[in-house]
Amino acid sequence: MTNEDLKNKLTELFPSATFEEGGEFINFFIEPSQWKSCAKELKEKAGLDFDYLFCVTCVDWKTHLTMVYHLSSTIHRHSIVVKVKLNRDQPEIDTVCDIWKTAEFHEREAFDFFGVTFINHPDLRRLFLTDDWVGFPLRKDYDDPINMIKL
Amino acid sequence: MFEEIGTTEDGYMVINIGPQHPATHGVLHLVMTLNGETIVKTEPHLGYIHRSIEKMSESLTYRQFIYATSRMDYLSSHINNHGCSLCVEKGLQIEVPERAQIIRVIMDELTRIASHELWWGAMAMDLGAFTPFFHAFRERETITEIMEETCGARLTMNYICPGGVMADLHPDFQKKVKSFITLYKSKINEYNELVTGNIIFQNRMKGVGYLSKEDAISFGCTGPVGRASGVSCDIRKLYPYEVYGKLQFDEILETAGDSFARYMVRIHEMNQSIRIIEQLIDNIPDGEFLAKTKAVLKLPKGEFYQRVETARGEFGVYIVSEGGTTPYRIKYRSPGFSNLSALPTMVKGSKIGDLIAAMGTLDLVIPDLDR
Numbered sequence: 001m002t003n004e005d006l007k008n009k010l011t012e013l014f015p016s017a018t019f020e021e022g023g024e025f026i027n028f029f030i031e032p033s034q035w036k037s038c039a040k041e042l043k044e045k046a047g048l049d050f051d052y053l054f055c056v057t058c059v060d061w062k063t064h065l066t067m068v069y070h071l072s073s074t075i076h077r078h079s080i081v082v083k084v085k086l087n088r089d090q091p092e093i094d095t096v097c098d099i100w101k102t103a104e105f106h107e108r109e110a111f112d113f114f115g116v117t118f119i120n121h122p123d124l125r126r127l128f129l130t131d132d133w134v135g136f137p138l139r140k141d142y143d144d145p146i147n148m149i150k151l
Numbered sequence: 152m153f154e155e156i157g158t159t160e161d162g163y164m165v166i167n168i169g170p171q172h173p174a175t176h177g178v179l180h181l182v183m184t185l186n187g188e189t190i191v192k193t194e195p196h197l198g199y200i201h202r203s204i205e206k207m208s209e210s211l212t213y214r215q216f217i218y219a220t221s222r223m224d225y226l227s228s229h230i231n232n233h234g235c236s237l238c239v240e241k242g243l244q245i246e247v248p249e250r251a252q253i254i255r256v257i258m259d260e261l262t263r264i265a266s267h268e269l270w271w272g273a274m275a276m277d278l279g280a281f282t283p284f285f286h287a288f289r290e291r292e293t294i295t296e297i298m299e300e301t302c303g304a305r306l307t308m309n310y311i312c313p314g315g316v317m318a319d320l321h322p323d324f325q326k327k328v329k330s331f332i333t334l335y336k337s338k339i340n341e342y343n344e345l346v347t348g349n350i351i352f353q354n355r356m357k358g359v360g361y362l363s364k365e366d367a368i369s370f371g372c373t374g375p376v377g378r379a380s381g382v383s384c385d386i387r388k389l390y391p392y393e394v395y396g397k398l399q400f401d402e403i404l405e406t407a408g409d410s411f412a413r414y415m416v417r418i419h420e421m422n423q424s425i426r427i428i429e430q431l432i433d434n435i436p437d438g439e440f441l442a443k444t445k446a447v448l449k450l451p452k453g454e455f456y457q458r459v460e461t462a463r464g465e466f467g468v469y470i471v472s473e474g475g476t477t478p479y480r481i482k483y484r485s486p487g488f489s490n491l492s493a494l495p496t497m498v499k500g501s502k503i504g505d506l507i508a509a510m511g512t513l514d515l516v517i518p519d520l521d522r
Contacts, residue, residue, distance in 0.1 A: 023454050051368050054489075055456075055467050057482040070456065070469070070484075074368055074382060077389060081454075102371035105492040113205075128198035128521060138206055138480075 006078055009047065014038055025070070026080045035084050036094040042071060042082070043099050049073045050080065053096070056106035058114040060140045065091050065114060086116060095121040113138035159184060163191055170199050174277045174507045177517030179491075181506075188502050193495040201521040208481040213239050213313065213448040216481065221307035223485060224519035226266040227461035229258045232311040237392055238457035238468040239313040242450035248439040251315030252393045253431050257328070258298075258310065260424040264335070265294040266462035266514075267417045274414070274511040275346050278355055283346055290338055293331045297324065313448060315441035328432050332425055339422070347418065356411035360497040360509025363408060370496070371489035374464025375420065376513060379405045379412035386460040400427050413512035449476055463487050463514055487519040 006026050010017060016034065020027040030038050042050040055070035065086040072079040084093060095118040097104035107118045108127040115136040118124055126133060135142050158164060163184045170180040178199035184192035204223060208216040217235045221228035233255055240247060247255075272287030295305045300321040302310035310317050346352055362372065367380035377384040385402040387395040403419040405412035450472040458467045464486030471480040490513050498509050 024456065027454075052371060054371055054373075054458075054465065055469060055482065055484040057469060057480075059471055059480045068469075068482075070467075074384070100371070101366070101369040101496075102489050102492055105488065128201040130198075137203060 003078075006080065010080070013041060013045070020083075023081070027083065028080070029083045029085060032084050032086060032093050035082075036096065038082070039069075039096045039099050042080075047076075049075045051075070051100075053100035053102055053106075056103060056110065058110045058116055058138075060088075060114065060138065062088075062140055064088050065116060067093060067110070067116065069096075091116040092119060093117075094119050097121060112136075115139070168506075170196075174510065175517070176273060176515060179515065179517050179520070183503065183506070185503060188504070190498050190501055190503060190506065193498055193506075195491055195494065197521055199521065200518050202518075204522045205481050205483065208478060210477060212476050213450060213478070216478065217312060218307075218309050220483070221309055222518060223483065223522055224461055224463060224466070224487065224516050225306055226269060226516055227262055227463065227466070228307050228309075229255075229262040229311060230459055230461040231466060232309060233259060234457055234459035234461075234466050234468050236311050236313045237459065238455050238470055239448065239450065241457055242453070242455045242470065242472060243313070243444070243448060245314055245442050245444060247315055247393075248442055249394075249436050250438045251440045251442070253435050254316050254320060254440065255311055256393050256395065256398075257428055257431050257435075258302075258308075258316075260427045261294050261297065261328070263424045263462045264421050265291050265298075267421050268294075270417065270462075270514045271342065271346070274514075275352075277507050277511045278352065280346065280352070283342070286338070286341065286345065290331075290335060293327075293334060297327050297331065300324070300327070312441075314444040315439070317441075319440050320435070325432055325435070328428060332429060332432075335421075335425060339418075342418070347414075353411060355505075355508050356414060356512075357407075357409060359410045359501065359505045360413075360512065361409050362493055362497050364406075366493065366496055367408070370493040372464070372493050373486050373489065374460070374462070374514075375403075375413050375416040376490045376493070377464065378403055379416045379512075380408040381406040384465065386458050386465055390458060392457075392459060394431075398427055398430055410508050410512040417514070447476055449474065450478070458484075461486060463516065463519065464490060483522055485519045485522060487513075487515050487517075491515060491520055 003026050017028040017030050042048055050071040050073050052072045052074050054072055057068050059066045065088050067084045069082045110116045111124055112126045112128050163186050166183050168181040169175040170178040180196035182194040204219045217232050220231040220235050224231055268287045268291045272284035275283035299305050301324055302308040362380050364381045367377050367382045373384045388402045400423045403416045405416055452474040455470045458465050466486055467484030469482040470478050473479040498506050
C-alpha cells in the first residue's frame with residue numbers, strides 16, 4: 001500500500017489520530033488510552049497486517065515523553081510510525097508484548113532508560129542497569145556528576 | 152522460601168551461565184532454570200558492557216558519533232558506520248560519488264565474510280571442534296590485512312564517513328581482493344568437508360533451537376536467524392541502498408528454522424558476498440571518493456531513519472534532530488538485541504547441551520546488544 005492509501009485507511013480507522021507531515025514514513029499520534037486497541041487493529045486488520053515491530057523507543061521532549069513505535073508489514077512491505085505522548089511525571093502506557101513478542105525486551109529498555117511504566121508487562125525490571133540504579137539516564141535532566149564527562 | 156540455594160520452590164535447579172563463559176562470546180549472563188537436564192526457563196541478563204552510546208551520541212557532532220558505532224557490533228563496524236553515514240546523508244541530502252558507493256559496498260561485503268568466518272570458527276569451537284577456528288582465522292586474516300592497508304585499522308575501521316569514505320583505496324586493493332577471492336574459493340570446500348558434512352556436527356545441529364516463522368517475525372528476528380525460518384528480511388533486497396539494487400545476488404532462505412538452517416544460511420551468504428565483490432571489483436569508477444560537505448554538519452529539524460543489513464541482521468539508526476550540530480536523540484536498533492529475545496523460546500524444553508548449539512547460531516556480539 002502506498003503512503004497515501006495508508007493514510008486514508010488509517011484516518012478511517014482511527015478518527016482521533018493526528019498526522020505529522022514530513023519524513024519517509026507515515027507518522028501519527030494516538031492517545032495512550034487507545035494505543036492497545038489501535039495496536040491490535042494494526043496487527044490484525046487485513047490489508048494492514050503490521051506484524052513486524054522493528055524499533056521501539058522513547059524521546060524526552062522536556063515537557064512530555066513520546067513513545068515511538070516503528071512498524072512494518074512482512075506481507076505488504078509498508079511501514080508506519082506510531083507515536084504516543086505521555087505525561088512526564090507519571091508515564092504509563094499499555095504493554096504490547098502480547099501482540100509483538102519483541103516488545104517485551106524493548107519495553108524493558110524504555111523502562112530502564114526513561115522510566116516509562118508498561119501496564120501488564122510480565123516482567124518489568126531494569127534490563128541494562130543494576131536494580132538499585134537511581135534515575136533514568138536517557139532523560140534530558142539526568143545528571144551523574146561521577147560518570148558523566150562534560151566538555 | 153527457598154529450601155536451599157540454587158533451587159526453586161518446584162525443585163528446579165537454577166544455574167548461571169556467564170557472565171564469564173567462553174560460549175557466550177563476551178559478557179552475557181543467562182540464568183537457567185533446569186528440571187534435571189531440561190531447560191524450563193532462560194532469562195538473559197544484559198548490561199555488563201553497557202556504555203550508553205546513545206546518551207554519548209547526544210553530545211557528539213554528526214561527524215563524531217559515527218566512531219562510537221564501530222564499538223557496538225565490532226565485527227560489522229563498516230556496516231554500522233555505513234548505516235549512520237547514510238542516515239546523516241539522508242538528512243542533508245548529500246549525493247555520494249559513485250566511486251565511494253562502490254567502495255562502501257565492497258567493504259561491507261568483505262566485512263560480512265570476515266564476520267561469518269569468525270562466527271564459523273567460534274561456532275565449531277563451542278561445539279568442541281578446535282581446528283576450524285584456525286582455518287577460519289587464516290582466511291579472515293587476509294581480509295583484515297586488506298582492511299588494514301586501506302583503512303588503517305583492523306577492527307574498528309571508521310572508514311566510512313558522511314559524504315563518502317575517509318581515504319582512497321590502497322593501490323594494491325584490487326589485486327589483493329582478487330587473490331582473496333581465489334583463496335576463498337579453494338578453501339570453502341575445505342570448510343564444508345571439515346564441518347558441514349560431518350555427521351556428528353549435523354546430529355548436534357539438526358532439529359535444535361527451532362524457531363517458527365511466526366515467532367521469528369513476532370520477535371523481530373532478522374538476518375540469517377530470520378531467513379533460516381523462512382522470513383524474507385534482507386534489507387539489501389527489500390529496501391536497497393547504494394548500488395545493491397543493480398547487483399545480482401540471491402537472498403538465501405531456508406525453511407527448517409533450526410540451528411543447521413541458520414548455519415547453512417551463513418555459509419551460502421558468504422558465497423553471495425563473493426559474488427557481489429566479483430561484480431564490483433573490476434568496475435570501480437574513477438573520480439572523487441568523498442563529496443564536498445560543510446565542515447560542520449547541521450541536520451534539518453525532523454526525524455530520519457535508515458536501515459542497513461549487517462552480518463547479524465537489520466541495523467537501524469533513528470535520529471531525531473532539532474536543527475543543531477548534535478543529534479537530539481539517537482536510537483540504534485541493533486539486530487542482536489531482537490535476536491536474543493527469541494532465545495528463551497527457542498531453547499525451552501530442550502536439553503541444556505543443546506543450548507550452546509542454539510545460541511551459537513544466533514551469532515551474538517555482546518557489545519551490540521548492550522550498546
